[in-house]
Amino acid sequence: MKIAVDAMGGDNAPQAIIEGVNLAKKDFPEIEFLLYGKEEEIKKYLTDETNITIIHTDEKIESDDEPVKSIRKKKQASMVLAAQAVKNGEADAIFSAGNTGALLAAGLFVVGRIKNVERPGLMTTMPVFTGEKDAGFDFIDMGANADNKPEHLLTYGILGSFYAKKVRHIDNPRVGLLNNGTEETKGSELTKAAYELLAQEESINFVGNVEARDIFSGVADVVVTDGFTGNAVLKSVEGTALSLMSILKTSITDGGLKSKMGALMLKDSLKGMKSTLDYSSHGGAVLFGVKAPVVKTHGSTGPEAVRNTISQIKTMLETNLVGELQEFFETPKIKE
Structure with a gap:
């Protein structure tokens, strides 16, 4: 399984995010991580590069950026590229500690809603x-x-x-x-x-x-x-x-x-x-009702919370949660 990580999102990025990834790598060696952000800064905190792919970008969405506008204008932002990777099938889920509104917009407009789910919820x-x-x-x-x-x-x-x-x-x-x-x-x-x-x-x-x-x-x-x-x-x-x-x-x-x-x-x-x-300790907040796990942690999150969120995403992927939801909502039970 592959998780796209917005390495530049959050108050303590990229350090807290990458240190959390390091913890998760020890516990879940089967996960591959796509890290989006400034390559030089990301590498400073990586303990090793096994199952790691770094996609360099200098652009990021700031905490005070207008959510929808930033997703549409900052096409090379770390969060947008991570969401695009999920849409393109290059990753199975996206994780960010960045701008909440922007991640919700990325989930809705880039990853996309499950059919017949009119309003995904957080x-x-x-x-x-x-x-x-x-x-x-x-x-x-x-x-x-x-x-x-x-x-x-x-x-x-x-x-x-x-x-x-x-x-x-x-x-x-x-x-x-x-x-x-x-x-x-x-x-x-x-x-x-x-x-x-x-x-x-x-x-x-x-x-x-x-x-x-x-x-x-x-x-x-x-x-x-x-x-x-x-x-x-x-x-x-x-x-x-x-x-x-x-x-x-x-x-x-x-x-x-x-x-x-x-x-x-x-x-x-x-x-x-x-x-x-x-x-x-239970993981991050999930934008639920979109076509892949889109998960957000608090902006001031630390490494342990990042590790917990990755564990949460792993369980969501292993149990095919989103796939079963798609199957349920595509039946005639729920009308558009």
Whole structure:
């Protein structure tokens, strides 16, 4: 399998990206990597060039570039060339830590949508706090679309269910619809209509509405929402987690000797808590509903998160996730 990597995307590129590739090469020697970016800078961080092809380019998409315009104008940008390689069949998947909007545009306009998937969604696996190792739920849409129709949310339920089965190995994943109450009659016109469609879909295990306060307690394996709401929830969660960690750190440093000694004794537990809050351990965010894996990690990602994302992509390719999705959506079940 071949993965096209935008080596210049992200705050810490190319160092963090290439160091992550080095880690992945040790664990997954069967993967070939196509690295797009400045050859001289990439080579500085490579430990060896086995299963590595470097495609040199001086052009890159910046974090503040307008997404669609940059994809259309910067034809030689590392991200665009990587996406083009997937479209041309030279690579099986694309990975980037760069401009999120530009990667979404590259996925839609270069890689292309699966037939009958009108609006691909952005999905990530979030942690749940049940005490189970690696427990989580797949959250879709996180912001690829600001406006959605009920049919889009039905599609997200199907996409998320496929991912939970294939990548997270859950036999009969529970699909929940994010709403402001668990009752069937609750919600906006969008969620009420989406509820009816999800409830009628025989290919998924729909468990009804779920509330935002409950999604981290394991009420569903897949949580479906519109992109505007999903992005707001994601940013609220990220902000809350950062604030809590900051408050905890301040309390320890300003609490005197007793607090510092207590923190020392709880060092391993605190590390575990931080690890649980870090959803990058599950891999990157997937633009789901396009013809190949298009996967994004946070701009400030480190080498370990890059390695985790490559592992995630490997599983997606090994299980033929996208191929099975194409087969499902090309049947008459889903109308354009």
